[in-house]
Amino acid sequence: MDARSEILSRIRRALHGVPQVPLPSGGPPPEAAAYRAEIGGNLVERFTREAEGLGVRVYRTDPQRLLEVVVGILRAERAQRVGVSERVGWMAPLLQTKGFTVGGADQAERVEIGITGADYGLAATGTLVLLSGPEQDRVLSLLPPVHVAILPEDRLVVDLHALFERIRPEALPSALLLITGPSRTADIEQTLTPGVHGPGIVHVVLVR
Numbered sequence: 001m002d003a004r005s006e007i008l009s010r011i012r013r014a015l016h017g018v019p020q021v022p023l024p025s026g027g028p029p030p031e032a033a034a035y036r037a038e039i040g041g042n043l044v045e046r047f048t049r050e051a052e053g054l055g056v057r058v059y060r061t062d063p064q065r066l067l068e069v070v071v072g073i074l075r076a077e078r079a080q081r082v083g084v085s086e087r088v089g090w091m092a093p094l095l096q097t098k099g100f101t102v103g104g105a106d107q108a109e110r111v112e113i114g115i116t117g118a119d120y121g122l123a124a125t126g127t128l129v130l131l132s133g134p135e136q137d138r139v140l141s142l143l144p145p146v147h148v149a150i151l152p153e154d155r156l157v158v159d160l161h162a163l164f165e166r167i168r169p170e171a172l173p174s175a176l177l178l179i180t181g182p183s184r185t186a187d188i189e190q191t192l193t194p195g196v197h198g199p200g201i202v203h204v205v206l207v208r
Contacts, residue, residue, distance in 0.1 A: 043156040050126030054181030087117035114140030130177040147199040
């Protein structure tokens with residue numbers, strides 16, 4: 001018997017005779033029905049309201065004006081060095097023509113702004129969801145002081161339950177990155193300080 005089998009065998013023996021505890025349903029709780037019905041009809045409005053309430057700056061645009069909106073954000077932040085993830089890599093050469101110095105995830109510690117895609121948005125909480133697959137998105141969303149996320153509007157869902165309904169069980173990643181507002185922490189007197197553990201400024205561009 002190998003070490004793994006021995007450990008599992010000990011666990012089985014220790015659990016012998018222990019009463020089984022029924023697991024709760026995986027669906028949303030009954031009290032969620034009202035707010036899900038309310039949000040479901042206007043995901044963009046609810047996501048925007050919740051995100052902006054957390055200090056996120058939200059923009060709406062179409063694919064033709066996406067680059068123009070991003071350039072406007074970079075100039076408003078007075079950024080020169082920008083990190084662009086592979087998912088939105090088409091933007092890198094275009095930003096270079098606008099005068100920005102553009103790198104990838106390997107430059108995440110040196111750039112002023114990280115630009116990434118996002119997989120989903122949770123309207124109920126204004127949360128961005130990044131799956132574990134696109135590693136560059138995770139790095140560039142965490143290390144630079146400013147994060148710009150590009151999110152298609154058809155990737156907005158009501159809440160976390162709706163997210164797991166959208167993702168097939170066999171396609172679930174090993175980890176999810178949930179970003180709810182800029183990074184912030186508080187001292188013992190509850191004085192909030194932004195940007196301690198990640199970007200202190202977050203911009204979300206919703207693309208129709």
